[in-house]
Amino acid sequence: MEQNKVLQETFGEVENEYGSRLFPYSKDKKEKYNGWANYETWNVSLWLQNDWPLYQVTKSYYGYKQPYQALRMGLRETFGYEETQDHVSLWDKALDIEELDEMIMEMQEPDEIVYTVSSTEYETPEEYASRHTGMTYDFVAKLCREKKIQCIKVGNRYWIPKHADEAFVHGS
Numbered sequence: 001m002e003q004n005k006v007l008q009e010t011f012g013e014v015e016n017e018y019g020s021r022l023f024p025y026s027k028d029k030k031e032k033y034n035g036w037a038n039y040e041t042w043n044v045s046l047w048l049q050n051d052w053p054l055y056q057v058t059k060s061y062y063g064y065k066q067p068y069q070a071l072r073m074g075l076r077e078t079f080g081y082e083e084t085q086d087h088v089s090l091w092d093k094a095l096d097i098e099e100l101d102e103m104i105m106e107m108q109e110p111d112e113i114v115y116t117v118s119s120t121e122y123e124t125p126e127e128y129a130s131r132h133t134g135m136t137y138d139f140v141a142k143l144c145r146e147k148k149i150q151c152i153k154v155g156n157r158y159w160i161p162k163h164a165d166e167a168f169v170h171g172s
Contacts, residue, residue, distance in 0.1 A: 035142040037096035040088050047084040062108040068100040122159035
């Protein structure tokens, strides 16, 4: 009981060990969460990308002027979805809409895949993530967006030089 009180004071509302919230989050909405703007944005992103049918629906909103806003309206009207399985509202004021729009735009596959440019071999964020234990595709794409690793953007897809990871991974 005392531990829950300390967690609640530190992280905000926390349910007991039988509750549905798996990760406590910060009351400070400006704090990053797993590379995303905040817990709410991360949770919505995770939900949209980890369910195959929902992922396919999300990808279909590529090209919309405001893809996330159109997507959430479509999810409510078509499927009755208003929140994630973790009870984060798709209309939560804390959501970083620009970041979610960017995520949707990155889901689209390029028309033509290029593996070499000027004799440099490139790989996709998925390939990069699969080579590094503990990294996910969305985390690698986030590193590209934030220019924390060397990459190029072709269409709406990031490509990472195969040698670019050494400095980042080893902290050089």
